[in-house]
Amino acid sequence: MKIAALFPGQGSHAVGMGTDLTAAFPQAEAVYAGAEATLPGLRALIEGGPPEDLTLTANQQPALVAASVAAFRAWQAHTGLTPAFAAGHSLGEYSALVASGTLDLADALRLTRRRGELMQEAVPVGVGAMSAVMGDPNVVREVCAATPGTVQPANFNAPTQTVISGEKAAVDAAAAELKARGLKVIPLKVSAPFHCALMQPAQDALTPDLQSTTFSPFAFPVFANVTAEANSDPAALPELLARQITGSVRWVETIQALAAAGAEVFIEFGPGTVLTGLVKRILPDARTLNVGTAEQVSGFKL
Structure with a gap:
């Protein structure tokens, strides 16, 4: 059965997300330990808040990467399964790339911290x-x-x-x-106008960081937000991720393309159920599952 792994973007966060996973699965614990080593203080923020600090874009982005990747790695270790494809909504594309093995977790955390800071700084509050x-x-x-x-x-x-x-x-x-x-x-109550031309300063500033990042071969293709097409070329990632900051998230086309490629079940990894809800609206007959807690990992059945 071909699995499409999906990874959520901003808004799916919650204080305490993933903490039951770290207690139950060493793979998840390793992700949170790595996140703390890369961005000191992030783990305490994920586990205990306060909510207003976790919600800040520069914190929320790497925190969601950590929580989503922890769920994915615990699930993969427990089930032995590997997706056929992956996709992430906006920020979630970074989680998808980590899951696919092309982007190192520490690099993803640093990039999303920087991405969050730049996106917040690009436009003055209220503009x-x-x-x-x-x-x-x-x-x-x-x-x-x-x-x-x-x-x-x-x-x-x-x-x-x-x-x-x-x-x-x-x-x-x-x-x-x-x-x-x-x-x-x-x-919408948002801190900045994301995915529009006003984000050009953030795109310009993040581009050198993306260009200096090492991307490895893909274990499975990741569908890019800006093209809604499968990508397995590491060399294409700096441009795709840069364009994503000002470009539209083509989620409807992405889900349709995943189905056309043969995806038979869509699994959302990480906190919340936003993406499985959207999948059901795009493909009403699609099979969807959520993996964000220790119980969901240990009781997983296809």
Whole structure:
């Protein structure tokens, strides 16, 4: 059975995530020990908070990588299974690359800490905004393209759920037009306008770090956010990960492409169930599973 391993992005974090895994599985403990050695203080933040500090972008990103990779490695050691493919939502792409063996865990933690810092610094607080839009994504594209200022689709999460991102005034103007056309718009509480052109300073600053990172051969392909296509070429990763910062997360196309490639079961590794929920909206008949706790690892059945 071909498994697609999925890894969540920001918003899936919770204080204490993965701590039952570290107590039950040495592979998970090794991940958390490695995270602490790489970014001192991160483990205490994951295990005990406070929540407001864990939620900070520069902390949340490496923390979610640690929690997701810990779940994956515990599961792989316990079951002996290997996915056929992987994909991650935004930040989760780094977790997917660690799982595939092409990116070292310590490098992923350092890169996502830096990525979080740069994304937060790219736009002053209050200048940007993001909103979730329920309705036809083609209408969202059309309205964003016609709205003055910077506003663009950031995440194509589900067939009728698209997140827009950009300058607050432009996002508000697009939202007003979308509502006038009968679409539902929900403003999001975010610290910065991710996955839009305003993130260009972060993309430019992270690019040298990506270019100096060593990427190893893939154990299995990882579908990239910006192309929604399988990638097994380590040399392509610096550009793909840089473009991801300003580009749209093409999640609907990614899940459809995984299914077309033969994925028969979709397993979300790490805290939360956001991605399995989205998969069900994209492919209503898809088989989905979650692996984020010790119980889910030890009781795993395909």
